[in-house]
Amino acid sequence: MSLASGRFKAVMRGGFALAFCGMVSVGAALPAFAQDVDRASLSGEIVSDGSSTVGPITQAVAEEFAAEAPDVRTSVDISGTGGGFERFCNGETDIQNASRSIDEDEVTLCEENGVEFIELEVAYDALTVVVNEANTFLTCLNVEALRTLWEADSEVTTFADLNPEFPAETISLYGPGTDSGTFDYFVETILGDDGEIRQDFTPSEDDNVLVEGVAGDPNALGYFGYAYYIENEDTLNAVEIDGGDGCVAPSPETAQDGTYQPLSRPLYVYVNVASLERPEVQEFVRFYVEQAPELVGEVGFVASPEESYTESADALEAAISGDSAATPEA
Amino acid sequence: MSAQASAKPMSPAGVAVGSGNLAGRQAVSRLMTWVLFGATGFAVVVLIVLLLTVFTDALPWLQPGLVRNMPSRRAESAGLFPALIGTMWLIGFTAILAFPIGVASAIYLEEYAPKNRWTRFLAVNIQNLAGVPSVVYGLLGLAVFVVGINLGRSILSGALTMALLILPVVIIASREAIRAVPSSLREAAYGLGATQWQVTRSHVLPLAFPGILTGIILSISRALGETAPLIVVGASAYVTFTPNGILDKYTVLPMQIYEWSRRPGDDFQGLAAAAIVVLLVLLLLLNAVAIYLRARAASRMRW
Numbered sequence: 001m002s003l004a005s006g007r008f009k010a011v012m013r014g015g016f017a018l019a020f021c022g023m024v025s026v027g028a029a030l031p032a033f034a035q036d037v038d039r040a041s042l043s044g045e046i047v048s049d050g051s052s053t054v055g056p057i058t059q060a061v062a063e064e065f066a067a068e069a070p071d072v073r074t075s076v077d078i079s080g081t082g083g084g085f086e087r088f089c090n091g092e093t094d095i096q097n098a099s100r101s102i103d104e105d106e107v108t109l110c111e112e113n114g115v116e117f118i119e120l121e122v123a124y125d126a127l128t129v130v131v132n133e134a135n136t137f138l139t140c141l142n143v144e145a146l147r148t149l150w151e152a153d154s155e156v157t158t159f160a161d162l163n164p165e166f167p168a169e170t171i172s173l174y175g176p177g178t179d180s181g182t183f184d185y186f187v188e189t190i191l192g193d194d195g196e197i198r199q200d201f202t203p204s205e206d207d208n209v210l211v212e213g214v215a216g217d218p219n220a221l222g223y224f225g226y227a228y229y230i231e232n233e234d235t236l237n238a239v240e241i242d243g244g245d246g247c248v249a250p251s252p253e254t255a256q257d258g259t260y261q262p263l264s265r266p267l268y269v270y271v272n273v274a275s276l277e278r279p280e281v282q283e284f285v286r287f288y289v290e291q292a293p294e295l296v297g298e299v300g301f302v303a304s305p306e307e308s309y310t311e312s313a314d315a316l317e318a319a320i321s322g323d324s325a326a327t328p329e330a
Numbered sequence: 331m332s333a334q335a336s337a338k339p340m341s342p343a344g345v346a347v348g349s350g351n352l353a354g355r356q357a358v359s360r361l362m363t364w365v366l367f368g369a370t371g372f373a374v375v376v377l378i379v380l381l382l383t384v385f386t387d388a389l390p391w392l393q394p395g396l397v398r399n400m401p402s403r404r405a406e407s408a409g410l411f412p413a414l415i416g417t418m419w420l421i422g423f424t425a426i427l428a429f430p431i432g433v434a435s436a437i438y439l440e441e442y443a444p445k446n447r448w449t450r451f452l453a454v455n456i457q458n459l460a461g462v463p464s465v466v467y468g469l470l471g472l473a474v475f476v477v478g479i480n481l482g483r484s485i486l487s488g489a490l491t492m493a494l495l496i497l498p499v500v501i502i503a504s505r506e507a508i509r510a511v512p513s514s515l516r517e518a519a520y521g522l523g524a525t526q527w528q529v530t531r532s533h534v535l536p537l538a539f540p541g542i543l544t545g546i547i548l549s550i551s552r553a554l555g556e557t558a559p560l561i562v563v564g565a566s567a568y569v570t571f572t573p574n575g576i577l578d579k580y581t582v583l584p585m586q587i588y589e590w591s592r593r594p595g596d597d598f599q600g601l602a603a604a605a606i607v608v609l610l611v612l613l614l615l616l617n618a619v620a621i622y623l624r625a626r627a628a629s630r631m632r633w
Contacts, residue, residue, distance in 0.1 A: 008401075047579070052567070056593065059568045060403040066570040075579045077483070078589075206592050231595040292439040299403050300594055303566070 037283055039069040044280040049077040050084030050097035051181055053225065054267045056299040057122055058097050061288045064295065068287070072280045081181045085270075092273035095285070098268040099125075099181030116273040118319045120289060120312040123296035126226040126255040127186060127263040128153060129239040133183050134218040137166050142242035143190060143262065149173075149221075150186075152196035159219070164326050173201035174213045174222030185265045186223060211236070223263075226250055227300020255302040267301065273319050282320055289313045375450035384610075387603035388418050396604055401568055401586065405597035413586035415572040416485070416565070417612070419555065420582055423489035424496065424553050429546060431493070432500030436542075439501070440508040441530050453505075460498035467495040468559030476563055483564025486576040489565050492556065496549035503545020507538040540624040551613050557584035583609045 039204065048058050055078050062074040081098045088096035089110035101119065102110075110117060129146070131138050138159065141149075149156045151175075158165035175197075176182040187197050204210050207224045214220040215235035229238055229250070238246035243261035254260035269288065275281045289312050293303040303309075399409025435456075444447040471491030479489045511534050519529040566581045567589045573580045583605060590602040 002530040052592070056403065057565055059401070062568065062570050063400070063402055066400070073569070073571040073579075073580075075566040075570070077564060078567045135628060146566075207594065211594075225594075295403075 034184065037279065039283055041282060042069045042280045043071040044071060044278060045094045046074045046093035046281055046284050048075065048097060049079050049087050049093045051081040051099040052078040053099040053125065053181060054097035054269065057296055057301060058095065058269065060295045060299050061291055064291060065287050066286055069280065069283065072284065080179065088270060088272065089113055089115050091272065094272050094281050096270040098270060100184060101268060102270065117270045118268045118273060118315050120271065120316065121266045121308050122269050122292045123267045123301040124255045124264050124304055125267055125301050126250040126260055127182065127223055127265060128226050128229040128250045129223045129241065130214050130229055131239060132214055132218045132238045133219050133235050133237055135237060138239055140240040140242055140247035146190050150197055151191055152198050154198045169219045172217050172220045174210045174220055175201050175203055176207065176224060177205045182225060189262050230300065252297065252302045256305060266304065271313040276320050283317055289316060339443045341357055379398045384603045384606050387600050388607045391604035392607060395612045397608065400570065405601055408601055410583065410608065412569050412572050413467055413581050413583045414608065416580035419485050419573050419580060420488050420492065421550060421554055423485060423576060424492040425550055427489055427493035428496050428500050432497050433504050433542060435501045436504030436508055437530055441526065441534065444475045456498050456501050460502060464495055464556050465558040465562060467491055468562030470494065471559060471563040483579055484577045485573055485580050486567060487563050488560055488580065491559055495556065495559060496553050499549040500545055503548065504542045507541025507545065510536045510541060531539050540627045543620055543624050547616060552615060555584055555609065557588055560585060
């Protein structure tokens with residue numbers, strides 16, 4: 001399911017891929033050349049906005065970049081993925097952090113404003129279904145069970161409704177609020193495109209509130225990003241997910257090798273191609289792709305597979321070198 | 331009075347409401363003492379619990395690095411320096427903008443404006459504005475300052491929005507202070523041939539100054555803790571720099587607290603608590619300055 005992002009990538013990169021398919025090898029050679037740029041001499045301002053989930057990754061990259069290029073002024077805003085895209089497609093920001101890929105309306109808006117962009121996949125987040133530590137019977141759920149549990153008008157009210165062997169205790173559900181990208185991804189993946197979620201769960205935009213809710217209630221069940229589970233491992237139990245090939249526990253390894261399906265989702269960064277004409281943005285994004293595999297782990301996410309970063313680097317170099325030749329296709 | 335009270339009707343149940351049942355009334359009175367004390371105590375206890383929790387969480391993180399360092403993904407080396415500087419820029423400009431406009435409005439409304447329906451209409455609306463939720467000011471600021479006159483997501487946009495937010499409170503507090511100046515003073519000055527402005531400048535304002543100052547500091551304290559409108563007008567969650575001018579991007583302490591508190595892990599919760607302590611200290615410092623200035627101004631007064 002997370003591979004559906006490939007579809008968007010194909011769409012987004014279409015223009016560049018066609019224009020630069022011959023330059024990929026050239027592009028791949030460029031990063032080595034790019035190292036010669038003296039980052040300490042760079043200056044200017046880099047503005048980024050978007051998802052508050054992806055924000056910490058961009059912050060970590062900016063923090064490291066600031067050590068090499070102290071005169072570059074980087075800021076990270078957190079208007080949310082949707083609010084961020086609005087600004088990005090108005091040409092107000094250089095970099096857009098997104099916890100989902102750009103949607104069609106946003107593509108249209110970008111086209112209308114002549115904003116060309118590239119999409120870089122920077123990390124995976126393994127959405128983790130958790131129960132209270134006292135709950136040792138619920139160890140695995142398949143997608144079908146998750147759907148019957150979370151869908152609107154669900155008839156599941158107790159654990160026994162999931163499996164007659166479980167105790168007949170009423171489940172209290174916790175989940176991210178409707179404004180979050182995590183919510184969107186979960187609903188779309190588990191309940192389908194037209195799926196509607198049940199209304200009787202406790203929502204919060206703050207994942208720490210969800211953690212406390214599940215940790216304090218023996219009959220609770222909730223879901224949120226892996227980072228919040230791993231930091232609270234001692235008070236929560238993660239439920240393994242059966243995506244069709246048996247039960248798989250969420251972990252950096254299973255998210256990266258694609259066995260933790262379908263709840264591992266890709267996180268993206270979008271870059272305005274026009275901004276890439278500025279050397280500080282060029283270097284920052286190069287640095288981003290270089291450092292992301294290592295840095296994302298430090299802020300609680302999972303590195304994407306290596307080829308994904310190679311692809312990102314190629315797309316980036318193609319966009320940088322092609323800035324004069326790439327007339328906007330929109 | 332007591333005759334009237336004793337003539338009061340009985341309640342439907344037939345129990346005397348007024349005099350008569352002395353022991354009963356005294357019991358109710360004693361009970362009320364405890365109820366009222368409990369109500370007061372409740373607020374104080376909640377405050378104490380809140381402060382204790384915050385301080386316990388914050389204690390390990392209250393180190394010099396906290397105010398000196400830049401924010402970081404590593405909790406041990408994370409600091410709030412840009413947020414602290416950003417808050418000072420923002421609050422400074424908010425005060426510079428709100429103070430003269432607010433006090434001037436108050437002077438006009440109290441000293442100059444004719445006492446008619448129009449003035450009352452203005453006054454009522456200013457009171458209403460004081461009750462408007464802060465995020466609404468954020469939306470106004472976004473539409474007018476950020477987008478409308480294209481100031482961008484700068485300190486200036488933020489300060490203008492915050493100034494609008496606190497103006498009603500500044501005006502109301504300044505009016506109260508000006509109204510408290512005895513009119514005999516004004517009349518005496520007029521009697522000596524002073525113009526209206528001379529009366530206002532050399533008699534009313536100096537005497538009202540301590541009260542005005544209290545109002546300003548209270549409203550600045552409010553602005554200090556606001557997050558919602560600043561998110562809307564574009565305070566960043568993270569910046570790698572401190573502002574050089576009023577058109578720069580910025581972050582502020584409440585944003586830093588928000589940013590840290592939503593991070594996973596206890597370390598960042600501790601940092602958030604420590605940032606709250608820094609905010610509280612800043613608040614107390616501001617209040618202390620205000621109290622000092624007020625005491626100084628009051629001691630100079632000769633009525």
